[in-house]
Amino acid sequence: SQKIEQNSEALNIQEGKTATLTCNYTNYSPAYLQWYRQDPGRGPVFLLLIRENEKEKRKERLKVTFDTTLKQSLFHITASQPADSATYLCALINQAGTALIFGKGTTLSVSS
Amino acid sequence: DAGITQSPRHKVTETGTPVTLRCHQTENHRYMYWYRQDPGHGLRLIHYSYGVKDTDKGEVSDGYSVSRSKTEDFLLTLESATSSQTSVYFCAISEEDSQGTEAFFGQGTRLTVV
16 A cells, blocks of 8 residues: 655654754655645644655745655755744655645754 | 635533534535544544535544535534544545645644543
């Protein structure tokens, strides 16, 4: 069955450092991958989408890579700030192309 | 913010009672989804809809049913609530696009079954 794994449940870093979150998937080849941010008590909010023919996508301090050979995406936040503290979710379109399947998320804590 | 509203936001119900959660959108998006979110499990897809009266099951559909009689409304029903259905439920919407579009989420409904 299709499986998505976000390797770390929690990641703690210091302000100003780069946070790197990992998303691995098995048993399918998604056409695209998305990253979401979720704050406590709120629904996820879309951050970035990267397609299978794109190696890298950037948006301000965010960078996403997509390696279809390794079946892995890396999500980077450069110059991290305490306001970046949240849970980050990786999502892939399912094999049927009809719904997003989410990883369990990584909770990032940025300390000042 | 995308126009998506979930109701109720909080509900406490007794085991064995039926419960209906409502998701309403004003974006005219084709796809609508119901997820549940539990500690240690993340977001799991319950059911989704790809049009009026067109629905399909997700990975955790047992004990749940859905209906979509209008584009803007997607209802999730627990026919006979159990304690294992205590969770936070999120509705999401997205447009149809084979190249991939973002999903917009509602604020969530916290359901407690006692």
